[in-house]
Amino acid sequence: MVDFQKTRDAFDLPEGIVYLDGNSLGPLPRAATARVSALLRDEWGQRLIRGWNEAGWMAQPGRTGDRIACLIGAAPDTVTVGDTLSIRLHQALHAALQAAPDRREVLTCSGNFPSDLYIAEGLLRTLDKGHTLRVVPPxxxxxxLSDQTAVLMLTEVDYRTGRLHDMARLTRAAHNLGAVTVWDLAHSAGALPVDLRGTNADFAVGCTYKYLNGGPGAPAFLYVRPDRAEQVSPALPGWLGHAAPFEFEPSYRPAPGISRMRIGTPPVIALAALETALDIFDDVAMSDIRARSITLSERFIAGADALGLQLMSPRDPARRGSQVSIAHPEGYAMMQALISRGVIGDFRAPDLMRFGFAPLYNTEADIDTALAHLSDVVLNRLWDNPAYSVRQAVT
Structure with a gap:
């Protein structure tokens, strides 16, 4: 049986705070402070540039990638870590289009994070080969899907509502029609079981600062199915994706497999913090995390229903990720009122309050406390305070 109290103790959670925003930024792993401090002091400070060899810095993207692979149902040597999610999506979509050279439609849905749509629009415009981006409701x-679809590009869990796509069914349907798949796992990795190998997904990307708890701006990951990896001609052929970077050849020669998708210098400090976060997953099965996530979210939904609030997430937990979204005309002010009382979620325009559930550190007591404050905010109209309506830069 999983000891979720042990995993909760692995995080440095502020006293008196109920943190339900791990779907935006995970909390600080306690071990990260010492690990990063040691890296700064003993590795960078004492070894200087020798750290690339002596401290294993250069191997971090693959080493960390293998640890993430375990959480997303991928084989070893199929995931690399570094750069941002936007860069990783650009790489994956370009590679997917290479695999479908005779087709011109990229199919996606309105549940994708807007940045994914921006990246796709920009890439298709740059390629200037007559591609179109088709956006439909989830x-x-x-x-x-049709025999005109080149790439199916989807975020598995809708960032607004938590709606969960059926990856296996949609990947199979895409492949039956000759299309290639790109999955964004930003709201999936670390929150629910993912089976990239079992579903035969072609490409996948994801961030590590949400449910993987890697820290603000933590690097993103990229997965390429092994049989696709040797066929990819990277859109961004970086120095560290070269077969022999320290030969300093004037022309690009791709490294084997997933390594060719490396671009620039690994973010060593950020990767060290991420590694401590991944340690917390070592003794926990994703199936256990998922089961507890459903328990927590169902408890929250029952309380929200009792308050007459409008649920925007799927009611069936099998069709929902690890968040619950509630719509209210005063959603922003209501969330600010909650935050002022120590219950932290977030807001997405135009009217959604989002609550993320991370079983590694959230408890039933957290849910009950959050509901008690939510009840007070709703029943006593505590949001009706002008200060709570002042929009901050990050909502």
Missing amino acids: QEVAAT
Whole structure:
């Protein structure tokens, strides 16, 4: 049986705070402070540039990638870590388009994070080969797939509502029509079981600062199915994706497999913090995390229902990720009122309050406390305070 009290103790959670925003930024792992401090002091401070060899810095992207692979159902040597999610998506989509050279449609849905759509639009415009980006409602994706689809590009869990796509079914449907798949796992990795190998997904990307708890701006990951990896000609052929970077050849020669998708210098300090966060997953099965996530979210939904609030997430937990979204015309002010009382979630325009559930550190007591404050805010109209309506830069 999983000891979730032990995993909770592995995080440095502020006293008196109920943190339900791990779907935006995970909390600080206690071990990260000492690990990063040691890296600064003993590795960078004492070894200087020798740290690349002596401290294993250069191997971090692959080493960390293998640890993430365990959490997303991928084989070893299929995941690399570094750069941002936007860069990783650009790489994956470009590679997917290479695999479908005779087709011109990229199919996606309105549940994708806007940045994914921006990246796709920019890439297709730059390629200037007549590609189109077709955006449909999430529930219409399967019916819209056709033999004209080059790439199906989807975020598995909708960042607004938590709606969960059926990766296995949609990947199979895409492949049956000759299309290639790109999955964004930003709201999946570390929150629910993912089976990239079992679903035969072609490409996947994701960030590490949400449910993986890697810290603000933590680097993103990229997965390429092994049989695809040797066929990819990277859109961003970086120095460290070269077969022999320290030969300093004037022309690019791709490294084997996933390594060719490396671009620039690894973010050593950020990767060290991420490694401590991944340590917390070592003794926990993703199936256990998922089961507890459902328990917590169902408890929260029951309380929200009792308050008459409008649930925007799927009611069926099998169709929902690890967050619950509630719509309210005063959603921003209501969330600010909650935050002022020590219950931290977030807001997404125009009217969604989001609550993320991370079983590694959230408890039933957290849910009950959050609901008690939510009840007070709703029943006593505590949001009706002008200060709570002042929009901050980050909502």
